[in-house]
Amino acid sequence: MRLHKISALAGVSILAFAACSSSGASTAPSAGGGGESAAPPASKGELTLGVSLPLSGGAAADGQPTLKGAQLEVDRINAAGGIGGYTIKLLPLDHAVAGKYNEQQAAQDMQTFVADDAVIGVVGPYNSAVAKVQIPISNSAGLAQCSPANTNTGLTKPEEGALDLRKDFPDRINYIRVAATDSLQGPAMAIYDYDTLGLKNLLIVDDVTTFGKGVADTFQTKFEELGGTVVLRQGAPADTTDFNGIINSQAVEASPPDGVYYGGVVTSGAGLFLKQLRQAGLDIPFTGPDGIVNGSVNDDGSLIKIAGADAAANSYGTIAAIGDFPAKAEFDAAFEEHFSADSDFKTPGAYSGPANACAVVLLEALKAAVDGGAADMAGIREAVRAYASDPANSFDTVLGPISFDENGDTTVPFISFYEVDTAATGGADWVFKEQQSFGE
Amino acid sequence: MTSSTVTAEARPNRFLVARRSGVGPYLFILALTVVMYFVLGPKQFVNALTIGAIYALVALGYTMVYGIIELINFAHGDVFMVGSFVSLFVLTNILGATGPAPDLATIVYQLVVTFALTMSVVGVLGVTIERFAYRPLRNAPRLAPLITAIGISFILQNVVQLIYGPSPINTPQVIPPSARVDIAGVSIGWINIFIIVTAISLMFGLQLFVSRTKVGRAMRSTASDREAASLMGVDINRTIAITFLIGSALAGAAGVVQGLYFGNITSALGFQSGLKAFTAAVLGGIGNITGAAIGGFMIGFVEVTAANFGFFVWAQAAVFMILIVTLVFRPSGLFGQQLGERA
Numbered sequence: 001m002r003l004h005k006i007s008a009l010a011g012v013s014i015l016a017f018a019a020c021s022s023s024g025a026s027t028a029p030s031a032g033g034g035g036e037s038a039a040p041p042a043s044k045g046e047l048t049l050g051v052s053l054p055l056s057g058g059a060a061a062d063g064q065p066t067l068k069g070a071q072l073e074v075d076r077i078n079a080a081g082g083i084g085g086y087t088i089k090l091l092p093l094d095h096a097v098a099g100k101y102n103e104q105q106a107a108q109d110m111q112t113f114v115a116d117d118a119v120i121g122v123v124g125p126y127n128s129a130v131a132k133v134q135i136p137i138s139n140s141a142g143l144a145q146c147s148p149a150n151t152n153t154g155l156t157k158p159e160e161g162a163l164d165l166r167k168d169f170p171d172r173i174n175y176i177r178v179a180a181t182d183s184l185q186g187p188a189m190a191i192y193d194y195d196t197l198g199l200k201n202l203l204i205v206d207d208v209t210t211f212g213k214g215v216a217d218t219f220q221t222k223f224e225e226l227g228g229t230v231v232l233r234q235g236a237p238a239d240t241t242d243f244n245g246i247i248n249s250q251a252v253e254a255s256p257p258d259g260v261y262y263g264g265v266v267t268s269g270a271g272l273f274l275k276q277l278r279q280a281g282l283d284i285p286f287t288g289p290d291g292i293v294n295g296s297v298n299d300d301g302s303l304i305k306i307a308g309a310d311a312a313a314n315s316y317g318t319i320a321a322i323g324d325f326p327a328k329a330e331f332d333a334a335f336e337e338h339f340s341a342d343s344d345f346k347t348p349g350a351y352s353g354p355a356n357a358c359a360v361v362l363l364e365a366l367k368a369a370v371d372g373g374a375a376d377m378a379g380i381r382e383a384v385r386a387y388a389s390d391p392a393n394s395f396d397t398v399l400g401p402i403s404f405d406e407n408g409d410t411t412v413p414f415i416s417f418y419e420v421d422t423a424a425t426g427g428a429d430w431v432f433k434e435q436q437s438f439g440e
Numbered sequence: 441m442t443s444s445t446v447t448a449e450a451r452p453n454r455f456l457v458a459r460r461s462g463v464g465p466y467l468f469i470l471a472l473t474v475v476m477y478f479v480l481g482p483k484q485f486v487n488a489l490t491i492g493a494i495y496a497l498v499a500l501g502y503t504m505v506y507g508i509i510e511l512i513n514f515a516h517g518d519v520f521m522v523g524s525f526v527s528l529f530v531l532t533n534i535l536g537a538t539g540p541a542p543d544l545a546t547i548v549y550q551l552v553v554t555f556a557l558t559m560s561v562v563g564v565l566g567v568t569i570e571r572f573a574y575r576p577l578r579n580a581p582r583l584a585p586l587i588t589a590i591g592i593s594f595i596l597q598n599v600v601q602l603i604y605g606p607s608p609i610n611t612p613q614v615i616p617p618s619a620r621v622d623i624a625g626v627s628i629g630w631i632n633i634f635i636i637v638t639a640i641s642l643m644f645g646l647q648l649f650v651s652r653t654k655v656g657r658a659m660r661s662t663a664s665d666r667e668a669a670s671l672m673g674v675d676i677n678r679t680i681a682i683t684f685l686i687g688s689a690l691a692g693a694a695g696v697v698q699g700l701y702f703g704n705i706t707s708a709l710g711f712q713s714g715l716k717a718f719t720a721a722v723l724g725g726i727g728n729i730t731g732a733a734i735g736g737f738m739i740g741f742v743e744v745t746a747a748n749f750g751f752f753v754w755a756q757a758a759v760f761m762i763l764i765v766t767l768v769f770r771p772s773g774l775f776g777q778q779l780g781e782r783a
Contacts, residue, residue: 056606057605057606057607058606058607058608058706060607096606098597098601098606098707098708099605099606099607099608099706099707099708100708208753232750233750234747234750234752234753235752235753236752236753237753237756239708239712240752241702241704241709241712242491242702242743243747244487244490244491244744245484245487245488245491245743245744245745245746245747245748245752246747246752248483248484248487248748249484249747249748249749249750250480250481250484250748251748251750253481253483271608271704272608272702272704275702275703275704276702279617279618279629281618300605300607301607301608305610306608306610306704308610
């Protein structure tokens with residue numbers, strides 16, 4: 001039932017987008033509220049929290065649990081009477097095309113959100129390459145955007161090129177994220193591989209995307225600094241199906257690696273890579289960033305399902321967020337109860353908590369905006385952005401208190417380590433091992 | 441055909457290969473093969489042959505259709521993709537296979553049934569597509585069937601997504617991937633041997649069929665000059681239908697092999713592999729059967745060589761570089777018809 005509702009909403013928003021593209025972006029299209037037009041200011045009616053994630057196909061294993069994390073908070077707020085008289089509507093737009101995240105679709109979705117005056121903020125996106133196309137749009141419009149999962153360093157840090165993304169308003173931060181960056185995620189795994197797993201000779205493959213190459217670079221630098229040897233570094237573009245040429249290459253034959261690091265996401269081919277590694281008889285640890293930690297053997301498109309539970313054993317991955325937060329047990333229980341009637345994705349994913357935190361941040365900012373007297377839609381949107389990105393504010397989220405620095409990065413970054421457990425209850429799944437805080 | 445339509449292209453007898461292209465390309469290929477063997481080593485050599493065999497099987501369908509009706513059948517990659525899903529259906533829903541078969545008899549039984557059913561179903565699919573999408577447009581401007589082909593490609597992809605969803609799906613690997621054999625000290629998977637032998641047998645079978653049988657002669661004459669052939673009593677519609685039947689059945693076989701080798705298929709497969717197979721067909725000289733086969737193997741070798749020496753990112757670019765260089769010196773591809781002075 002929920003899915004029907006989501007697709008209906010998506011349908012309306014496509015109509016809204018069509019209307020707006022025909023009449024120019026400056027006009028205010030319908031609020032997407034199922035026919036009722038939200039002429040600003042809506043008389044304490046409905047405000048929209050957008051969600052921009054890949055939600056279908058192979059990418060559903062990434063997007064759906066993340067969406068539900070945000071939905072949990074919105075449903076809770078609405079059950080408690082909304083915010084300052086407004087009820088909150090969650091508007092998820094799916095930018096997966098043929099099962100993979102698609103930057104063009106994501107850019108269109110962001111235009112839809114920007115053009116819809118009722119949208120006070122957006123939770124998302126999931127993939128760094130998507131953030132790269134969305135940030136210029138949301139920055140130009142001054143729409144707050146909170147990503148639960150983006151890790152590419154260049155999205156926020158000026159010295160890594162973030163000013164190119166927010167060049168319309170370089171000093172007006174609208175993009176914040178609760179995930180730690182790849183400048184932490186890559187090196188953290190390098191240390192984990194070198195010290196904890198005792199790997200000294202690695203085969204490194206990345207998927208040649210913003211995220212994958214970026215994190216593999218930071219990983220490799222740290223790993224070599226520690227004294228590790230990289231047997232072979234290869235880029236395998238996102239649609240690669242045959243990794244046998246890499247696995248059997250002469251460099252690998254000459255000095256067999258004792259482990260593998262894959263910089264990339266599962267829709268790029270991580271599952272096939274792992275499967276072919278095992279078939280070639282290389283039962284060495286398979287390690288990677290959060291892109292490979294995407295659900296259990298029961299979830300379509302997950303690494304474990306594609307590679308097969310047996311092949312997925314001996315795999316390790318990072319999550320750029322706190323894995324074991326104090327309220328985790330309660331959060332998990334609330335999540336499972338709330339979505340128990342759903343047909344799939346009933347349990348929280350690695351980024352469900354962070355998505356919930358993003359919703360909390362944006363809605364707390366909305367509360368502050370409404371309390372502060374912002375009445376018209378443009379005023380509310382700007383007030384939400386200003387409040388959410390203000391380094392002086394701290395937000396009480398399920399992950400713990402969160403605040404953001406002057407670039408929009410979290411001040412309490414964590415990296416968590418996960419391992420595939422083939423004996424997990426309910427089928428092979430990623431289980432939490434340990435976490436590391438990088439907060440000051 | 442009036443003389444005005446003949447300017448850009450002679451109507452060459454594309455299926456007849458060796459007579460005009462000479463032994464040059466064959467020697468070149470032979471020399472290249474030997475060099476590749478020593479450069480890559482036996483293991484990678486087998487990898488390249490395996491992946492190349494799959495490309496080659498798909499490329500044959502492109503080249504046959506182009507040879508006979510001069511249509512770039514953009515739906516062919518998706519016919520191949522449908523083949524992989526039909527084989528998944530046959531293996532899991534009809535034969536009840538879930539993974540490696542327990543003994544040799546079961547392996548043989550499952551493979552025979554899967555290949556027979558998949559090739560039949562996909563062959564009929566190809567004929568159906570030709571009958572309803574291309575035949576009504578046979579005398580239309582060439583752009584019309586081309587656009588139709590792209591439309592068919594989308595339809596096939598979406599129908600498969602409707603049934604199986606857009607996520608990658610695991611397929612049973614009937615031949616256990618761990619089953620290997622030592623040949624001269626090199627461990628080679630049975631699956632690799634199976635794929636290479638199957639593909640090459642099918643190619644030789646096709647070559648014999650086209651050059652030795654009556655239907656094959658009808659195909660060659662239709663390719664050479666459709667009107668003259670029909671005046672001589674060749675049933676053009678039937679001959680073209682048979683071409684689609686064979687080309688699609690080969691794509692079906694490639695689909696089976698894809699599932700067996702990778703153990704995982706997706707509805708996006710058609711586009712990726714289709715593009716490479718199409719490139720292979722052009723590289724070999726589109727319209728030419730031997731050329732398409734060799735083009736497929738060449739692309740396999742380029743990819744594996746790139747992977748072996750650490751520039752896998754550039755594999756695609758390398759393939760197209762080779763294509764461009766080939767076309768500069770041999771505009772009709774490696775084995776393509778050399779056009780006369782007249783053009």
